[in-house]
Each structure stands twice: as C-alpha cells, then as structure tokens.
Amino acid sequence: MTDTKRYLIRDTRVLGGERTDILLGSGRIEQIGADLPADGAEVVDAAGAIALPGLVDLHTHLREPGREDAETVATGSRSAAMGGYTAVFAMANTDPVADTAGVVEQVWRLGRDAGYCDVHPVGAVTVGLGGRQLAELGAMADSPARVRVFSDDGMCVSDALLMRRALEYVKAFGGVVAQHAQEPRLTEGAQMNEGVVSDRLGLAGWPAVAEEAIIARDCLLAEHVGSRLHVCHVSTRGSVQIIRWAKSRGCDVTAEVTPHHLLLTDELAESYDPVYKVNPPLRTAEDVEALREGLADGTIDIVATDHAPHPSEAKETEWGQAAMGMLGLETALSVVQHTMVDTGRLDWAGVARRMSATPARIGRVTDQGRPVAVGEPANITLYDPTATRVVDPSAMASKSRNSPYVGMTLPGRVLATFLRGVPTVLDGKIQ
Amino acid sequence: MRHLLSTGDLTRDEAVLILDTAKELAQVGERSVKKLPTLRGRTVVNLFYEDSTRTRISFEAAAKRMSADVINFSARGSSVAKGESLKDTALTLQAMGADGVVIRHSASGAARRLADWVDGAVVNAGDGTHEHPTQALLDAFTMRERMGRLEDLRVAVVGDIRHSRVARSNVLLLNTLGAEVTLVAPPTLLPVSVGTWPCSVSYDLDEVLPKSDVVMMLRVQAERMNASFFPSAREYSRRYGLDADRFARMAEHAIVMHPGPMIRGMEISAEVADSPRSTVVEQVTNGVSVRMAVLYLLLGGAMQTTGNQGETR
Numbered sequence: 001m002t003d004t005k006r007y008l009i010r011d012t013r014v015l016g017g018e019r020t021d022i023l024l025g026s027g028r029i030e031q032i033g034a035d036l037p038a039d040g041a042e043v044v045d046a047a048g049a050i051a052l053p054g055l056v057d058l059h060t061h062l063r064e065p066g067r068e069d070a071e072t073v074a075t076g077s078r079s080a081a082m083g084g085y086t087a088v089f090a091m092a093n094t095d096p097v098a099d100t101a102g103v104v105e106q107v108w109r110l111g112r113d114a115g116y117c118d119v120h121p122v123g124a125v126t127v128g129l130g131g132r133q134l135a136e137l138g139a140m141a142d143s144p145a146r147v148r149v150f151s152d153d154g155m156c157v158s159d160a161l162l163m164r165r166a167l168e169y170v171k172a173f174g175g176v177v178a179q180h181a182q183e184p185r186l187t188e189g190a191q192m193n194e195g196v197v198s199d200r201l202g203l204a205g206w207p208a209v210a211e212e213a214i215i216a217r218d219c220l221l222a223e224h225v226g227s228r229l230h231v232c233h234v235s236t237r238g239s240v241q242i243i244r245w246a247k248s249r250g251c252d253v254t255a256e257v258t259p260h261h262l263l264l265t266d267e268l269a270e271s272y273d274p275v276y277k278v279n280p281p282l283r284t285a286e287d288v289e290a291l292r293e294g295l296a297d298g299t300i301d302i303v304a305t306d307h308a309p310h311p312s313e314a315k316e317t318e319w320g321q322a323a324m325g326m327l328g329l330e331t332a333l334s335v336v337q338h339t340m341v342d343t344g345r346l347d348w349a350g351v352a353r354r355m356s357a358t359p360a361r362i363g364r365v366t367d368q369g370r371p372v373a374v375g376e377p378a379n380i381t382l383y384d385p386t387a388t389r390v391v392d393p394s395a396m397a398s399k400s401r402n403s404p405y406v407g408m409t410l411p412g413r414v415l416a417t418f419l420r421g422v423p424t425v426l427d428g429k430i431q
Numbered sequence: 432m433r434h435l436l437s438t439g440d441l442t443r444d445e446a447v448l449i450l451d452t453a454k455e456l457a458q459v460g461e462r463s464v465k466k467l468p469t470l471r472g473r474t475v476v477n478l479f480y481e482d483s484t485r486t487r488i489s490f491e492a493a494a495k496r497m498s499a500d501v502i503n504f505s506a507r508g509s510s511v512a513k514g515e516s517l518k519d520t521a522l523t524l525q526a527m528g529a530d531g532v533v534i535r536h537s538a539s540g541a542a543r544r545l546a547d548w549v550d551g552a553v554v555n556a557g558d559g560t561h562e563h564p565t566q567a568l569l570d571a572f573t574m575r576e577r578m579g580r581l582e583d584l585r586v587a588v589v590g591d592i593r594h595s596r597v598a599r600s601n602v603l604l605l606n607t608l609g610a611e612v613t614l615v616a617p618p619t620l621l622p623v624s625v626g627t628w629p630c631s632v633s634y635d636l637d638e639v640l641p642k643s644d645v646v647m648m649l650r651v652q653a654e655r656m657n658a659s660f661f662p663s664a665r666e667y668s669r670r671y672g673l674d675a676d677r678f679a680r681m682a683e684h685a686i687v688m689h690p691g692p693m694i695r696g697m698e699i700s701a702e703v704a705d706s707p708r709s710t711v712v713e714q715v716t717n718g719v720s721v722r723m724a725v726l727y728l729l730l731g732g733a734m735q736t737t738g739n740q741g742e743t744r
Contacts, residue, residue, distance in 0.1 A: 108646075194623055195623065195624055196624040196627050198624075199622035199623060199624040199625070200439075200599075201539055201540060201561060202539035202540075202558070202559050202560035202561030202562065202596060203539050203540070203559075203560075203561075204560075205623065207623075214687075271543075272539075272540030272543045272544050273544075284604065313516065316516070316518050317518065317544075318517055318538035318540060318541045318544055319514055319519060319537060319538060319539065319540045319544070320537075320538035320539065320540075320559065367589075407511060
C-alpha cells in the first residue's frame with residue numbers, strides 16, 4: 001500500500017540527532033536534510049520530535065479469529081499504529097488456532113485489508129497448541145502469509161523431543177521457534193510469581209526455575225541441532241544469566257523482554273487486582289534490574305509487547321478466575337523510555353535496534369526495521385520524548401482496557417506513524 | 432476499621448479490643464435468653480461461595496444473637512451457578528442495603544476484591560489459601576482463656592502450612608499479640624518464603640512438642656495425599672500425627688487445638704482429640720463470641736475510633 005501524496009516531516013531529529021526535515025514520497029524516504037522545500041507535499045510539524053524507524057512487535061495477540069470481543073486484527077493493528085508500530089507478529093493462540101495455512105492466510109489478509117500496519121501471523125508449532133504433533137509448518141511457511149516465526153505461546157512445547165524436531169524442521173525455510181518457557185508441572189495452578197508476596201497472598205506460585213529450566217534445555221537443544229531459538233518474554237534474573245551463557249557458547253538464541261517486566265513487580269498483586277495478572281508473572285525488583293541490564297548489554301535482544309487484550313469481564317473478577325495478560329502496544333515506547341532511556345541505559349539508536357531492526361531480522365521481514373535513510377521504505381515513527389501523559393483508557397485504540405498503566409503518568413507521546421509513506425497516526429490520532 | 436480482611440491489618444490494640452469484647456459478649460451465650468438488641472435494624476449477608484456449614488452457622492448465630500437481620504446466600508443453586516460474577520453479586524448486595532457482608536470464597540483475595548465494590552463492612556470468612564481471620568481470633572481467644580495470656584506463649588502449628596489460611600492468619604495475629612510461633616511440617620508443606628515470616632520453623636515435631644504450650648494441629652486435605660507432598664498418609668501420620676505417645680511427651684499444662692474438621696487417626700488420634708486438654712469444642716463455642724465481637728465492632732461503629740485500619744487498605 002502506498003500513497004501518491006507526499007509528506008514533509010518538518011523539524012525532526014533522526015534517532016535524536018541533529019534537527020532535519022524528511023521528505024516522504026512513493027512509499028519511500030526521498031530526501032533528508034535541513035530546510036527542504038515543501039514543494040506541494042503536506043507538511044507535518046514534528047517540532048523537534050525524534051524520528052525512529054517504524055516499530056516492529058514480534059509478540060502481539062490480536063485475538064481474531066475467535067475472540068473478537070477482546071480485539072480484532074483491525075482494532076489491534078490500530079492500537080499498534082497508535083504505539084508507533086508499523087509491523088506486528090500475531091500470535092497463534094486464536095480460536096481456531098493458527099496451525100494451518102488457511103488460518104494464517106486469513107489473519108494476514110485481515111491485516112492487509114485493515115492497513116494500519118503489516119500483520120505477520122505466527123504459526124503454531126503443534127496442532128491445536130496441544131504439544132503432541134507438529135503442525136504443518138511448511139504449509140504455513142509457503143502460504144501467502146510466509147510464516148517464519150512459530151510459537152505455541154501461551155503453552156510451552158515441553159516435550160523435549162518434539163522441541164528438537166521443531167527446531168530442526170524450521171531450518172528448511174529459515175524459520176525460528178519462539179518458545180514460551182514454562183515447565184508445566186512446576187506451574188500447575190500458578191497464579192503469580194512464587195515468593196514472599198505469593199506466600200503472603202495465598203496465591204499459588206510460578207517459580208522462576210520453571211522458566212529457567214526450559215530455557216536452559218532449549219538453548220542446549222538449539223545448539224545441538226544448529227538451529228535458531230527465540231525465547232519469549234524472559235522474566236527472571238536466572239533466565240538472563242542462562243541466555244548470556246548460551247550466547248557465549250555460540251548458541252543462536254535471541255530473547256525478548258516485555259515493557260511490563262521492565263517496570264512492574266509482583267508487589268502490585270497485593271491489591272488482588274487482576275490487571276496485574278500476566279504470564280509469565282510480574283517478578284521481583286531484582287529480576288527487573290537484571291532484565292534492564294540484560295536488555296542494555298544485548299543479552300536480551302528485543303522488546304516485545306505481549307499485548308494481550310481481554311474484555312472487562314475477564315478481569316473484573318477474583319484473581320484466581322481472571323484471564324492472564326495485559327495491553328502493551330500503546331504504552332511500550334513510553335515504558336522503554338522511562339526504564340531504559342531516562343535511566344541512561346540506552347540511547348535512541350539502541351531503542352531502534354531493539355524495537356525495530358532486530359525484531360524484523362528475527363522475523364525475517366526485509367522491508368521493516370530499516371534505517372531512517374534516503375531510499376528506504378518510509379516506515380517512520382515520530383515520537384516526542386519530552387511530552388508526558390496520564391494513561392487514559394478512553395483514548396486507547398485497542399478494543400480492550402486491561403492496561404496496568406491506566407492513571408499512571410508516563411513520558412513521551414507518539415505524534416505520528418507512517419506506514420510506507422502513509423500516515424496511520426497523525427497528531428496522536430488514528431487516521 | 433471498615434473491614435476485617437486480614438489479621439495482618441490489625442494493630443495490637445485492635446486485636447485485644449476484639450478479644451476483650453468477645454469475652455464480654457460470651458456471657459450472652461450463657462443466658463437463657465441469648466439475645467442483645469445491639470445490631471437491630473442492621474442487615475448481615477452471609478455470602479458463601481464455598482460450603483462451610485460450621486463457619487456459616489457460627490456467623491449466623493453471632494449476628495442473630497445481636498438481633499441483626501441475616502440473609503444467607505449460598506452460591507450453589509443461586510445466580511452464581513448461572514454465571515453471575517462476584518462483582519455483579521456485590522452490586523446486588525449493595526443495592527439491597529447490606530450493612531455487612533461475611534464472605535467465604537475459594538479464591539484468595541476474593542474478600543479484598545469485594546471490599547472494593549461494596550460500601551458495607553466486609554468480613555473475610557476464609558478466602559482460598561489466603562486468610563481466615565476470625566478463626567485466628569477465636570484461636571487466640573481460646574488460648575488466652577485456657578492459658579491466661581498470649582504474651583510469650585509458645586505455639587506450635589503443625590501440618591499443611593503452605594495451603595492453610597488458618598496458619599497464615601494465626602502467624603500474623605499471634606506475632607502481633609506477642610506469642611512465639613513455630614511452624615512444623617515437612618518442607619513440601621511449608622511456604623517457600625517461610626524464612627521471612629515472623630516465626631520459627633521446624634521439620635521435627637518431636638523436637639518441638641515438649642517445648643510448646645499450645646499445639647495446633649491442622650487438617651491435611653485429601654488432595655495433598657496424592658500430589659507428592661509426602662509419600663503416604665502412613666508416613667505423614669508417623670512423622671507429624673499427634674498420637675498418644677507424642678501427647679504424653681507434651682508439657683502437662685499444654686493444650687491441643689484443631690480448627691476442624693479433624694481426620695482422626697491420621698493427623699490426630701481419637702484419644703488426644705477427646706482429651707480434656709483438647710480445646711476443639713471450646714473453639715467452636717468461642718467462635719460465636721469472637722464473631723459477635725467482630726460484627727459488633729464493625730457494624731456498631733465502635734472500632735472506628737480505635738484505629739486507622741482504613742489507611743492500610
């Protein structure tokens with residue numbers, strides 16, 4: 001999708017550098033320089049905002065097909081655009097599960113028709129996320145959706161032999177297995193992080209070792225078969241240490257952390273408000289510190305939102321009965337600024353790598369995650385890091401409202417998002 | 432104080448006030464006419480999502496002895512069975528003008544959530560594996576009656592601590608009241624962070640028994656027996672059951688408590704359960720007095736002047 005209309009972004013700073021203008025036309029970046037003439041182009045005043053490459057989320061739940069009351073591909077991709085994203089990878093735990101070429105093609109087409117961002121379906125690793133039989137990975141890879149990321153997210157591929165086979169099989173088409181690391185027996189009935197707080201609240205614990213044991217096993221398997229492994233939503237200090245060790249051995253492993261695991265801790269569960277119930281659970285302050293450190297030093301490669309919309313009735317209930325998951329797309333960049341940039345751990349180039357270039361590389365998409373440079377696809381996010389906002393649920397584009405940040409003051413604001421030269425968001429409003 | 436959700440919310444003065452009030456109200460139960468006009472015109476709803484005849488009747492008796500109107504709501508066969516959420520039930524109770532809601536629920540935190548949604552006082556009558564504050568209060572009341580004090584009293588709590596709301600509430604309350612608690616269980620039945628709790632821990636009942644003034648036995652739920660928390664009921668009983676031999680090694684003045692229902696023969700022998708040093712029946716009697724005190728102080732408003740509980744919520 002391109003537009004014949006041209007846009008002149010006035011007075012921006014590429015990755016926070018010198019002030020400049022950017023001219024977009026025919027879906028590409030035509031010129032970058034100071035005081036470019038408008039020359040018939042529509043002028044977008046960026047007022048010193050930062051120009052970032054359009055963000056890419058490797059881990060989004062769009063809920064369609066099956067749970068359209070929580071989110072649809074259209075509303076989810078609008079939410080993504082509001083957060084500065086130009087591409088998202090839609091997880092496979094829909095109903096029906098995205099474990100066939102038909103379902104992934106459906107999701108892909110819905111995304112294309114909505115037009116707010118590129119929607120890349122993730123294919124299930126096993127049939128029905130059942131963990132017993134490999135799904136038709138090759139058919140999904142060959143479909144128009146060109147699936148390259150496979151995950152049973154929400155469920156762990158806990159069978160070691162099946163995991164080995166999946167890792168081996170996807171090598172045929174350059175795929176990657178994205179593992180939800182959760183040893184099932186160690187987390188039966190788990191409601192929150194296992195520790196002091198879970199004991200106090202009488203909620204069954206999800207021990208860190210249940211994540212770490214699977215990550216350690218999978219890294220060794222990936223190394224053994226020479227395949228690519230991606231670890232979803234790393235949440236513990238031990239996991240960071242294991243991934244660091246695996247990388248030092250030469251294992252081809254990448255890992256993601258969510259914004260909420262970079263900021264929030266399990267003590268928030270004291271309120272028993274299920275808006276804080278998420279899988280993997282919010283961990284301790286020590287874990288949060290290790291995750292920030294791991295993201296800064298490159299042990300953790302990317303930030304991924306794990307955007308998990310739920311209708312209000314799934315959250316306005318007792319903790320034990322509530323659904324797990326929280327919204328993420330519209331607040332991710334602000335949380336990353338707050339936790340990583342404002343704390344001096346990352347500069348904007350570092351943010352661009354972790355939220356755009358590297359996720360695109362892991363997902364094997366070539367026209368996203370590109371630098372903001374002449375001739376490149378015009379996928380750009382304009383972001384004002386000096387703004388602040390109180391997170392307002394009524395201003396969200398997602399169909400759901402389960403954000404843990406509602407009422408919280410966060411830094412930064414997405415002013416505009418361009419997808420191949422077309423604004424999907426302008427002046428902070430969906431187009 | 433608006434609600435009673437956790438014994439951890441109680442200050443020492445508030446806890447003592449409840450026990451002292453219960454002592455006064457206990458006299459009502461000894462009269463031929465067991466009734467006070469104190470809560471006349473007030474409505475108390477017993478909202479029971481989990482079957483517990485013993486606790487529900489205790490609260491009902493407590494409320495009725497003070498002339499409150501009592502509505503019993505059982506989840507079974509009600510709108511809840513038809514899928515109504517706790518929040519909608521709460522809003523219904525609110526609309527009906529409930530002054531107090533006594534809630535028993537299988538989900539930890541349900542009482543806390545309910546308190547967010549209703550204006551009336553919420554009393555936690557047991558929420559999941561979280562807390563059971565009135566049980567701890569009646570236990571403390573019973574200990575004080577029998578032993579004459581709580582300060583420096585050595586209390587052993589034995590059994591499935593990890594899943595016990597009774598143990599959790601007791602540890603918090605007894606610590607506030609100055610008693611010394613030792614938890615005794617196999618490591619699998621202790622919370623992982625028990626080292627941070629305000630109590631001692633032992634895996635060895637025989638070592639703890641002779642040093643205890645109070646031995647509180649907990650119920651081991653049947654589902655634990657097949658879930659590898661311990662190898663077998665027999666082994667559990669041998670290591671942690673209170674039989675006649677162990678009972679004989681306790682100090683002469685020491686008492687045995689149990690929140691009930693008991694599994695005779697496994698966690699406690701019949702001989703011990705029926706001994707004069709067992710307080711099982713007294714605990715039931717005292718439960719009514721303590722629940723009267725809690726309802727009186729919450730609904731009568733007397734406690735609002737004694738503490739700042741609202742701030743801890």
